[in-house]
Amino acid sequence: MTRREVSAHWPLRSVQRRWFLALTPCLLALSVSCSKKDEPAAGSSAATDAKPSVAPAGAGTLTVGFIYVGAKDDYGYNQAHHEGALAVSKLPGVKIREEEKVPETMDVQKTMESMINLDGAKLLFPTSFGYFDPHILKVAEKYPGVTFLHCGGLYQEGKHPKNVGSYFGYIDEAEYVAGIVAGGTTKTNKLGFVAAKPIPQVLRNINSYTLGARSVNSKVEVTVIFTGDWSMPIKEAEAANSLIAQGADVLTAHVDSPKVVIETAEKHGVFSTGYHASQANLAPKGYLTGAEWNWEKVYTAYIEQVKAGQTPEHLVRGGFSSGFVKLSPYGAAVSDAVKAKAEEAKAKLTAGTLVVYAGPMKDNAGKELIPAGTQHPQTDITLESMNYLVEGVKGKLD
Amino acid sequence: MKLEPLLIPLFALLASLALFGVFVALAGQRPLDVYFEMYRGAFGTWFSFQNTLQRACPLLLTALCTALPARAGLVVIGGEGAFVVGGLAAAAAGVALAGTPRGVILGGLFAAGAAAGALWIGLSGFLRARRGVNETISSLLLTYIGVALLNHFVEGPLRDPESLNKPSTRHIGEANMLGSIPGLDVHWGLAVGVLACIAAYVLMERTVFGFAAALVGGNTRAARLSGIGVASIVVTTCALGGAAAGVAGAFEVAAVHGRANASLAAGYGYTGVLVSFLARHNALAVIPVSIFLGGIAASGGLLQRVFGLPDATVSVLQGILFVVLIASDTLYGRIRWGAAKGAHA
Numbered sequence: 050m051t052r053r054e055v056s057a058h059w060p061l062r063s064v065q066r067r068w069f070l071a072l073t074p075c076l077l078a079l080s081v082s083c084s085k086k087d088e089p090a091a092g093s094s095a096a097t098d099a100k101p102s103v104a105p106a107g108a109g110t111l112t113v114g115f116i117y118v119g120a121k122d123d124y125g126y127n128q129a130h131h132e133g134a135l136a137v138s139k140l141p142g143v144k145i146r147e148e149e150k151v152p153e154t155m156d157v158q159k160t161m162e163s164m165i166n167l168d169g170a171k172l173l174f175p176t177s178f179g180y181f182d183p184h185i186l187k188v189a190e191k192y193p194g195v196t197f198l199h200c201g202g203l204y205q206e207g208k209h210p211k212n213v214g215s216y217f218g219y220i221d222e223a224e225y226v227a228g229i230v231a232g233g234t235t236k237t238n239k240l241g242f243v244a245a246k247p248i249p250q251v252l253r254n255i256n257s258y259t260l261g262a263r264s265v266n267s268k269v270e271v272t273v274i275f276t277g278d279w280s281m282p283i284k285e286a287e288a289a290n291s292l293i294a295q296g297a298d299v300l301t302a303h304v305d306s307p308k309v310v311i312e313t314a315e316k317h318g319v320f321s322t323g324y325h326a327s328q329a330n331l332a333p334k335g336y337l338t339g340a341e342w343n344w345e346k347v348y349t350a351y352i353e354q355v356k357a358g359q360t361p362e363h364l365v366r367g368g369f370s371s372g373f374v375k376l377s378p379y380g381a382a383v384s385d386a387v388k389a390k391a392e393e394a395k396a397k398l399t400a401g402t403l404v405v406y407a408g409p410m411k412d413n414a415g416k417e418l419i420p421a422g423t424q425h426p427q428t429d430i431t432l433e434s435m436n437y438l439v440e441g442v443k444g445k446l447d
Numbered sequence: 448m449k450l451e452p453l454l455i456p457l458f459a460l461l462a463s464l465a466l467f468g469v470f471v472a473l474a475g476q477r478p479l480d481v482y483f484e485m486y487r488g489a490f491g492t493w494f495s496f497q498n499t500l501q502r503a504c505p506l507l508l509t510a511l512c513t514a515l516p517a518r519a520g521l522v523v524i525g526g527e528g529a530f531v532v533g534g535l536a537a538a539a540a541g542v543a544l545a546g547t548p549r550g551v552i553l554g555g556l557f558a559a560g561a562a563a564g565a566l567w568i569g570l571s572g573f574l575r576a577r578r579g580v581n582e583t584i585s586s587l588l589l590t591y592i593g594v595a596l597l598n599h600f601v602e603g604p605l606r607d608p609e610s611l612n613k614p615s616t617r618h619i620g621e622a623n624m625l626g627s628i629p630g631l632d633v634h635w636g637l638a639v640g641v642l643a644c645i646a647a648y649v650l651m652e653r654t655v656f657g658f659a660a661a662l663v664g665g666n667t668r669a670a671r672l673s674g675i676g677v678a679s680i681v682v683t684t685c686a687l688g689g690a691a692a693g694v695a696g697a698f699e700v701a702a703v704h705g706r707a708n709a710s711l712a713a714g715y716g717y718t719g720v721l722v723s724f725l726a727r728h729n730a731l732a733v734i735p736v737s738i739f740l741g742g743i744a745a746s747g748g749l750l751q752r753v754f755g756l757p758d759a760t761v762s763v764l765q766g767i768l769f770v771v772l773i774a775s776d777t778l779y780g781r782i783r784w785g786a787a788k789g790a791h792a
Contacts, residue, residue: 120758148748150758152713155634155703159498160748166494167487168752179613179710183703201612246602248612277598278709434611447603 110144111171111356113137114164116157117149118177118305119280125306125325130176130200132326133344137352146170153179161188165195172196172355174348181215189213196361198351200344204364214361216347219368219427221257222398223340223376225405226391227322228261230337230379231299232269233387234320235262241292242273243285243302243310247446249435251303254324254340256439257405258301263441265390272297273444279305289313299337311336320382327377338391339377346372368427369399401426412437413444451779459775463768470763476754484753488746495745500633503741505530507640508695509719510726510733511647512568515688516582517728518651519680520664525571525586526692527716528593529564533693535597536563537700538707539605541619552623557697564693565686567593572685576678582685594712601708615708625702634702636695640737643691647730650687660684692716718744721765725772740765 113134121131127149138145146168151157157180164170171194175185178201189197189210197210202217231240240262244251255273262269272295274288281304289300289310299320302310307324308331314321315332323329323339347365354361367373376395379388397403404426408419418437419425425432438444468478489499512526540559544552567589574580602614625635651657662670663680671677695715700707722740726732747761 114752146752147755148751148758151748153710154699154713154715155501155504156713156744159501159745162494163488163498163745163748164752166492167749179708183705246614248614250612277595 110142111352112144112146112164112169113352114161114168114170114173115145115147116151116160116164116173116175116177116180117147118153118179119150121147121149123306124308124311124328124331125304127176127305129326129342130174130344133342133348134174136345137348140349140352142356143352151177153177153184155184158184158188161185161197162192165192170195172198172352174198174200176200185213186210196355198361202364202366206363211360211363214351214363214365216351216365216373218342218347218373219366220340220342220374221253221405222368222427223374224254224324225257225261225398226376226395227301227338227340228258228263229265229391229394230383230387231258231301231320231322232262232264232266233390234337234383235266235269235299237296237298238266238268238270239295239297240269240271241289241295241297241300242271242442243288243292243300243304243307244273244275245279245304246277247275249433252435252438252446253432254303255442255444256435256437259439259441260405261394264394265387269441271442273438273442275444276304282306282309285309286313290317293317293319301339320380323377329377329380334380335382336377336380337383338379341375341377343372343375366428369395370401406432411440413440413442415440451782455775455778455782456772458778459772460768462775463764463771466767466771467764470767471756471760474756474760476756481750481754481756484749485743485746488749489742494632497632498745499738499742500631500637501741502744503737504634504636504640504698505695505715506719506722506737506740507644507733508636508691508698509716510722510737511643511691511719511730512564512688512716513720513723514726514728514730514733515647515651515691516568516572516681516684517723518657518664519660519684520667521572521575521681521685522583523568523571523586523685523688524583524720525568525588525590525593525716526688526719527712527714528586528590529567529689529692530696530699530716530719531590531593531597531711532567533560533564533696534700534711535600535605535616535696535707536560536693537697538616538619539600541623541700542605542617545617545620549623552619553625553701556619556701557694560693560697560700561690562693564696565690568689568692569682569686571689572682575685576681590716597707597711598709605707607706610708613708615706618705619700621705623701624705625698634698636698636702639694639698641734643694644730644733647687647691647733651730656680656683692719695719721769725768727776 115134117127117130119127121127134145134147137143146164148160151160161173181199181201181203185197185199189212193212196212198214202215204215242255244255259271272292276284276288285304286309292300300310300314301322303324307328311321311328311331315335320335320337321332322337326341327339329336351361404424406425408423409421410419412418471478471481488495490496509526509530512529513523516523537556537560541552541556544555571582571586571589574585575582601616605616606614607617627634628638659675660680662675663677667677699711722733722736726736743761743764750756750760751758
């Protein structure tokens, strides 16, 4: 049975065939000689870091695995975690192993197991929100001696395995302050927000940003565009262009990587505020500030606990006061007056004297959300199922 | 001559690995170390081998989505769409059948997945047969529609109100899910995938239908003149391929997630296209090629972790393999020593 139908899909003329035939052995010879020639040269630099890492971790060394859903240099969610991992790698007695672009499927379960079985990892940070259920839960049950710490705050006492923990930051505090900077800097009173999906975490950031902006400039309107996905650069660029065309002069984004939005803003000469990590070097002129995670703080604390032999805390959350979130350094375009207002709000949020979600508050259709005199402090669980856009946001949830 | 189909892919494989070695050396690592770690990550331990098999599971089925229509001369690359709508339909059926016995739920779930996948790629085949629309383009574009449908349903009509920050359908119930094959840490998709590949091989190589499909693929006008219903062959091979990818999606729901959400669109459908081309659209060859690519995926993580190579390294290797293997097609019947050796053997 030697059928050839398939090759009919790939017709190469006989001249090309001969050319290829002649070329193949050359290519092969070249490749072999190249790899041989390069070995000793590459070896001198590679041997130092490759060789020891192949060997199992020595006694007393804690191997920590980090898993990212996207590229670790994405200027966004994954880079924020990667920066935390880099800080961890400098701790004495700690070795890190990183794997990027791991989908939220069986793949991540196998990556976790591979880190445990082949790298000897005792502590894992699978960072994507979608890794938790069912993936981390399944693998954690299988490996009770390994600790799994997940970003997202999903841990439920009594329901989830004891070797699992979950952490998250109240980053909307930083969004509130970024909103103040944006609201104080805008000339057109129009801000643009490119968002992934209308889920509570994203809505909370949009609302806090808007409330911050309107706390210093009541004329501000925030127009939001949902792209529908966490990473869709083309739609993000289209949304950014559209917002600029509608007159927005400060853009921000809540997608996995705000890179495209920030770059588009800079190209059009409008301002931007960042998210997840610092995008300041993408927009040296227009970058005002940004809401950043500070995972270094969280990871270092966790690793201290694990090294001390303690069970890590199951549920860890924090905002400015615990150092989980931070602001990008202010850009050149931010005036001193605006800086002062932002710093004042930041100080109050750190002290816990400023409550972002306080009545009276209306949604953007005029319906009352929070009656006067009622406050929902940062830790209020009802904020976690947010399903509205506050007054001042242009956009609709369906 | 009989050795050719084995020798040439083997040669292509070695040539690809050598080229990949150059790439690795350029990236500042020692190729031999990298090969060793890849072997360790893919086949070196019992865990690694199971990891490889697990990663091969979806590929076995999604590859058939390209391999079956290829027999009839079609280039279908929309397995991802069939995979995604198959998973969505499976979850919807599983949730709708809640309360009925486990067998009914699983039966309905897989039937729905297969039907949705069949409909999806069958539509591409139909457009090809009736309207002359290029099936490569239509199946690719249908993938985007499939993913959009998935997002629409899990964020809208089928959303579990408790899935706050990761919109998903309701869970089909932990007790209703499929477990692992006894003695292996691999779900049942492996067994079903292997059986499906064997069945597809028998169908295409040992039946009148398969012969008719080959005739359509070889020369459509001759097939039509011989009285073969070309349109029905085109639609049927597409639908069968789509059903295979749909079942793969259903396995993601029944054996891994227990629900449908955006995580279904992880690219297994696209990797299936690569598998099918590397297997030269031979359903039996899909089995070893899936395991091989599963192994590359399983070891890819180790390359990142041990050598700090970027994730794209695996894509580079896959790309080299693809190009070299396709190009090596031109070697068939052209190497005298190959023919001589084959004759002696």
